[in-house]
Amino acid sequence: MTIIDNHVGAASHAQGNGSAFVVSVGQWITSTDHKKIGRLFIGASLLSAVLVAVLGVLFGLERVSPAHMQIFHGDATPQLFSLYQFGLVFAVLAPLFVGIAIAVVPLQIGSRTIAFPRVAQFGFWAWLFGSLMVDISLIGNGGPGGGATDLVDLYLLGVALAAVGILAASLSIATSILTSRSSGLTLDQLSAFSWSALTGSIATLLSLPVMIGTIVYVYVDHTNAKLLFGGNKGISTYLGWSLSQPMTFVFVVMALGVLAEVAPVTAKIKQPMRPVVLTGIALISTAVLGAATQSAHLIDWAGTNGDKVKSILLHSIFNGVPLLGVLIVVLTSLLCLKMGTPRVTGAFVLAFLGAIMILVGVAGNMIYTVKATSLEGTVFSEGIVLYLVYGGLLSALAALTHWAPALWGRVINDTKVIGLALIGLLGTVLAAFPLYIAGFSKQPADTVVGFDYKGPMALWNILSTLGHGLFIITVIGFVALLVDAIRQGTPVSQEVPA
Amino acid sequence: MTIALPAAPAPAPRRQIVVATALASASAFMIIMGMVAMWLKFRAGAPTRSSSDGLKVIKDWMPAGITIPEVAANVMLITFPVGALMAQWAVYSAKRDDAPHRSLALAISFVIGLAIVNAQIAVYSQMNIGLADGKFQTMFYSITGTMLLLVVGAMAFSLVAFFRSVGGRDNDQDVVNAHAFYWYFLTAAFAVVWFVVYVQK
Numbered sequence: 001m002t003i004i005d006n007h008v009g010a011a012s013h014a015q016g017n018g019s020a021f022v023v024s025v026g027q028w029i030t031s032t033d034h035k036k037i038g039r040l041f042i043g044a045s046l047l048s049a050v051l052v053a054v055l056g057v058l059f060g061l062e063r064v065s066p067a068h069m070q071i072f073h074g075d076a077t078p079q080l081f082s083l084y085q086f087g088l089v090f091a092v093l094a095p096l097f098v099g100i101a102i103a104v105v106p107l108q109i110g111s112r113t114i115a116f117p118r119v120a121q122f123g124f125w126a127w128l129f130g131s132l133m134v135d136i137s138l139i140g141n142g143g144p145g146g147g148a149t150d151l152v153d154l155y156l157l158g159v160a161l162a163a164v165g166i167l168a169a170s171l172s173i174a175t176s177i178l179t180s181r182s183s184g185l186t187l188d189q190l191s192a193f194s195w196s197a198l199t200g201s202i203a204t205l206l207s208l209p210v211m212i213g214t215i216v217y218v219y220v221d222h223t224n225a226k227l228l229f230g231g232n233k234g235i236s237t238y239l240g241w242s243l244s245q246p247m248t249f250v251f252v253v254m255a256l257g258v259l260a261e262v263a264p265v266t267a268k269i270k271q272p273m274r275p276v277v278l279t280g281i282a283l284i285s286t287a288v289l290g291a292a293t294q295s296a297h298l299i300d301w302a303g304t305n306g307d308k309v310k311s312i313l314l315h316s317i318f319n320g321v322p323l324l325g326v327l328i329v330v331l332t333s334l335l336c337l338k339m340g341t342p343r344v345t346g347a348f349v350l351a352f353l354g355a356i357m358i359l360v361g362v363a364g365n366m367i368y369t370v371k372a373t374s375l376e377g378t379v380f381s382e383g384i385v386l387y388l389v390y391g392g393l394l395s396a397l398a399a400l401t402h403w404a405p406a407l408w409g410r411v412i413n414d415t416k417v418i419g420l421a422l423i424g425l426l427g428t429v430l431a432a433f434p435l436y437i438a439g440f441s442k443q444p445a446d447t448v449v450g451f452d453y454k455g456p457m458a459l460w461n462i463l464s465t466l467g468h469g470l471f472i473i474t475v476i477g478f479v480a481l482l483v484d485a486i487r488q489g490t491p492v493s494q495e496v497p498a
Numbered sequence: 499m500t501i502a503l504p505a506a507p508a509p510a511p512r513r514q515i516v517v518a519t520a521l522a523s524a525s526a527f528m529i530i531m532g533m534v535a536m537w538l539k540f541r542a543g544a545p546t547r548s549s550s551d552g553l554k555v556i557k558d559w560m561p562a563g564i565t566i567p568e569v570a571a572n573v574m575l576i577t578f579p580v581g582a583l584m585a586q587w588a589v590y591s592a593k594r595d596d597a598p599h600r601s602l603a604l605a606i607s608f609v610i611g612l613a614i615v616n617a618q619i620a621v622y623s624q625m626n627i628g629l630a631d632g633k634f635q636t637m638f639y640s641i642t643g644t645m646l647l648l649v650v651g652a653m654a655f656s657l658v659a660f661f662r663s664v665g666g667r668d669n670d671q672d673v674v675n676a677h678a679f680y681w682y683f684l685t686a687a688f689a690v691v692w693f694v695v696y697v698q699k
Contacts, residue, residue: 115514171521179514202521209525210532213644217536220640224630228540228637292528293535 008174034106035407039233039417040124041169042098042400045092046475048131051471052087055080056386056431060465063333063446064458072210072302078145079138081446082155082236085243086138088389089251090162093133094204096396097254098123098169101197104403105173108194110182120172127165133158144235149222152232156219159239163208163215170208174201185399188278192271193399195278199285203250207291214294236446241294244381245365249287249322249386252358255395256329257281259351262402263333266348267340273332283321293299298371319369323362330355346417350398353425357391357432364436373440380439382446386432394424397478404482410489412481420481430467434460437463514558519676523683530687534694535639540637541698551563560634560699567624571696574617578685581610581652585678588659597663600674604660607681611653618646638695645691652684 023232028036059080062071072080106114114120124464133154137143144150177190177198190198218238221228229238240245260281264271271277290296297314299306333352342348364384368375375381397420404412438460451457544559560566588603621642627635661679662670 111511115511116518119518167525171518171525174521175514175518178517179511205521205525206528209528213529214536215534216644217533217637217640220629220643221636225632225636228633259562292532 002068010285011374025329030121032113032121034114034117034120035103037114037117037120037124038099038101039407041095041127042103042396043075044124044128045096045099045396046479048087048091049096049475050472052084052092053468053475055084055087055282057465057472058470059084059448060257060461060468063443063461064465072406073148076141077448078446079141079143081204082145083135083138085385086131086134088161089243089248090134090159090166093248093392094166094251095127095169096393097197097200097251098173100168100258100396100403101173101254102169102401103332103407104399106180106196107192107403107406108191109177109180109185111176111180114172115175115180115397116172119168123165123167123169123172125165126168127162130158130160130162130165133161141472144232144239146232149232150161152235154222156215156222156235158399160212160215160219163212167205167208167212170204173197174205176363177201188275190278192260192277192281193254193257196254196260196281199282200250200253200257200457203253203285203288203291207247207250207288208242208292209478210292213241214238214242234305241291241296245296245368245384245388246287246318246322248385249284249362250291252388252392252395253281253284253287255354255358255392256284256326258395258399258402259333259355262338262345262347262351262398263336265402266345267336267342269336269340271332272284272335272339276328280325280332283325283328286317286325287322296369298369300371315366315369319362319366323359323366326355326359326362336469344418345401346412346414346421347398347402349418349421350394350401350424352396353421354391354394354396357387357394357425357428361387361391361432368439375439376444378444379443379445380438383435383439387428390424390428390431393471393475394421394428397421397474400478400482404485405492408482408486409491410491412485412489416467416481417478418479420474423470423477427470427472427474430463431471432464432467434463434467438464461464513672513675515672515676516679519679523680527683527687529692530641530648533644534662534690535573537637537641537694540633542698551644561632564625564627566696566699567621570617570620570624570697571692574614574621574622575688575692577614577617578681578688581607581614581620581682582678582685583662584610585656585674585681588663588674589678592671595668597666599670601660601663604656604663604674604677607677608656608660611656614648614649615653618642618649641691641695644689648687651679655680 028040031037058071102114102120106112129422134143135158137146137148137155137158139152140151141148142153143155146152146155174197177187177194181190187195187198218229218235222231222235229235260271260277295318297318298311299315300311330352333355336342361384364380364387367373368380368384399416400407401412401414401417404410438457441457441460442449442457443453443457443460541557541559544558546555548554549556584603584607588600588607591597591599591603594655612641622639627638629635629639655677659670662673667673
């Protein structure tokens with residue numbers, strides 16, 4: 001028999017001298033509890049999501065009438081765009097799913113904790129401080145194109161530190177799944193989300209280090225010779241790939257895992273064609289090939305027939321295979337609904353809509369990489385990133401709704417979640433789709449001024465701004481629902497629903 | 499005071515340190531491979547000129563006047579497998595519960611790491627080039643410096659494993675295996691760096 005002493009005296013003493021809050025904060029900061037580390041990642045990422053969307057609103061407003069509306073100082077625009085791009089990918093999309101995986105995966109594999117919890121904890125703090133360093137540097141005229149040399153260096157160090165944080169957390173997740181499964185649970189029996197966490201983490205572990213290697217070169221060059229990488233102006237040229245496709249595909253793998261997990265639960269059946277679903281998730285992870293080689297293969301209809309075949313083949317492997325993976329997961333989730341007796345749940349609606357948005361983003365990338373469309377350098381690419389990030393966010397909210405009973409012991413109100421899901425869908429479509437159209441009108445990327453094309457330019461940018469605004473409402477509304485559920489919701493058993 | 503039933507036994511993690519080291523090594527390998535790829539890209543983009551007799555095309559990547567000390571570089575190439583061999587000796591000894599030899603092998607692998615650092619410093623001092631002197635120099639220091647950091651990581655690993663061994667951790671088979679794995683990874687990574695940076699230049 002084990003006797004556990006709750007140290008009642010110590011606790012009351014702490015409360016008595018008013019330091020209970022400090023003790024609680026200290027426990028959160030130093031905790032190795034996987035649920036707490038996961039919640040720290042999730043909380044910080046959701047906060048970042050709101051801030052990044054606010055930035056999106058401001059950019060959209062300025063783009064409505066570039067000649068007349070001046071919100072940002074002209075010189076500050078490149079820095080703020082860098083902050084926006086970094087925020088979307090490294091402050092929202094990647095850490096959000098890492099946090100969910102850290103919180104949920106140990107519960108799914110029957111492990112008491114995540115492997116190397118201090119490494120996961122280090123991952124959170126490294127990511128957080130790295131992100132803060134990036135913010136500080138960009139605010140102080142650092143970053144790509146920045147004039148303050150020291151702050152440009154700080155930007156590079158910040159990006160590297162944030163990447164190291166994501167890597168450390170991914171290492172913990174992958175090691176947990178590979179080594180700490182309960183006895184008898186083989187890899188092919190893993191739940192769809194844990195499988196996506198494994199493939200996504202390994203893809204991250206193989207692709208992000210390439211970015212760190214590039215940062216080493218750029219940093220050493222920038223602090224010394226400034227000969228090779230174009231100084232502050234060249235940072236985007238050499239690191240820009242890490243904030244765009246196919247790198248972003250690596251970070252949405254777990255979003256599709258959420259749909260594959262939630263669909264059978266919603267349909268109340270066992271996952272049909274399970275090996276196909278797991279293969280679909282793995283196919284999305286093949287985006288690591290393009291990410292690690294820093295290449296986005298274009299279909300170029302020039303040259304000999306051999307050149308054309310080569311171009312189509314590479315395009316299909318690097319862009320088509322991830323699209324096929326997303327399609328497989330979406331179609332099998334629909335198959336679940338057809339075969340089972342589905343009940344519409346907030347988690348499923350969010351996960352399904354999120355996956356559809358991701359599908360539109362990945363399909364958009366297929367069009368973007370056809371050279372004849374001449375979309376390179378236009379806001380079309382920003383539209384793709386928005387589809388992926390906002391779609392990913394919807395999936396993350398689905399995961400939080402689905403696992404709220406396991407993480408907080410409370411159920412979130414389904415009806416309200418469905419309402420928010422629809423607002424989120426509208427927000428994503430409005431934020432991203434007008435940029436697809438504006439891309440075909442050759443509105444340049446990464447700028448808010450210097451363009452004036454024929455057509456309803458103001459309309460597209462007004463709609464996009466409105467979309468960002470709706471997405472802010474979605475995220476804030478969801479957080480409010482979650483807090484309300486934690487404070488006043490009905491307690492449920494501690495069992496994981498899947 | 500709360501009286502609770504004993505907790506269910508947690509499933510024992512299977513070879514957690516070895517798996518984590520393998521994943522970390524794969525990540526570190528990708529850092530080096532990414533840097534090598536950039537090196538090759540810049541090297542390929544370097545201007546070319548004809549030799550004075552007009553028979554050869556010379557690529558102006560490594561500036562004239564710089565000499566790579568091949569002896570030190572080759573000694574490093576040979577030293578890495580020796581470090582891996584010592585790490586494997588530690589694994590062999592650990593399997594046989596031979597604590598003295600295990601500790602000795604780990605200590606030697608640390609010293610070998612030190613020797614590699616020494617050889618790298620010798621390369622730097624013999625080349626006598628500045629970090630900001632040019633494109634080649636900047637990239638040379640970046641890639642070899644990153645490799646040097648990974649070697650320092652191996653030394654730290656050796657030292658930790660050594661102290662655990664001396665401290666009587668006789669069930670440390672996983673740590674010793676992971677240590678050997680890291681040394682094998684280093685050997686493979688340096689072989690690539692040696693060929694691209696020191697031989698092909």
